[in-house]
Amino acid sequence: MTERPLRVAVLGTADIARRRVLPAMAEDPDVELTAVASRSGARARQLAERYDCAAVESYDAVLDRDDVDAVYVPLPVSLHAEWARRALAAGKHVLAEKPLTAHAHTTAELLDLAHSSGLALMENVMFVHHPQHSVVRELVAGGAIGELRSFTAVFAVPPLPADNIRHRPELGGGALLDIGYYPVRAALYFLGTGLDVVGAALEHSGGSAVETSGAVLVRSPDGVLGQLAFGMEHAYRSAYELWGSEGRIRVESAFTPPADHKPTVWVADAGGPRELTLAPHDQVAATVRAFVRAARSGGTDPHTAAECREQARLLDAVRARGAGR
DSSP states (O other), X not given: OOOOOEEEEEEOOOHHIIIIIHHHHHHOTTEEEEEEEOSSHHHHHHHHHHHTOEEESOHHHHHTOTTOSEEEEOSOHHHHHHHHHHHHHTTOEEEEESSSOSSHHHHHHHHHHHHHHTOOEEEEOOGGGSHHHHHHHHHHHTTTXXXXXXXXXXXXXXXXXXXXXXXXGGGTOSHIIIIIHHHHHHHHHHHOSOOEEEEEEEEXXXXXXXXXXXXXXXXXXXXXXXXXXXXXXXXXXEEEEEEESSOEEEEESOSSXXXXXXXXXXXXXXXXXXXXXXXXXXXXXXXXXHHHHHHHTTSOOHHHHHHHHHHHHHHHHHHHHHTTO
């Protein structure tokens, strides 16, 4: 017997929801969009009409609906913890934009609540669902570049408008949580858990109230060093490289490729340089499918939850190091 679609409501009308996540949900036969909530009735109606679902002017009212199994939370970071907690308390599965919260202890608290409630709580980190990275990991594990010695990752975007929420500290803005998240998560993905943040610098360009760029040095338990850089005042770049005793692997367009992008993995090993061209993959759709699986299985799998905890710990450590603590 076919399971009915997961009935999802959206708390907020953020750009990431409008451009990427809601279109993917609408295309997934295992998802039914039932409501869009916004504190602006006009914005809620405008988006809800596009998906033929209910428009609601109250986040709380969405949590009271019996036609909602799960909520997607694309609100500013400063609001994630509050509304994820309320949603879990109301018995709803939660997909929240990354980072799940701004602090490791709050992230751990919510993951514990979800686990004890038998509910899925998933951080919307999409690039880990793209198969190009598992291809790279398999190459490294298979000895393509010998013993891994070094990892570098960068993610940066051009300057954002002054009124963008990433410039507002009260909303959880700043380059670290929104942009630095990616190279930090990539280090966790390739180097594993137990990373030590041995150095970090956070820069506030032009007297900004939030950090606009940063650099981080991490070390794995087996001595592999990771150099990470990020910012929101740069020419765009999204890439990483793994450097081993016998070669290198590099990936560009690493973190936010469009669905029709054909990834290229550059490998330089004992056989000389070569390029591996992979098939396009929609990482947004893959993330939605992963969330549906988690909700149907009765909760986020332990490995995913552990990675979310570790990511939060690392971001806290970067912030502390960057502040000189």
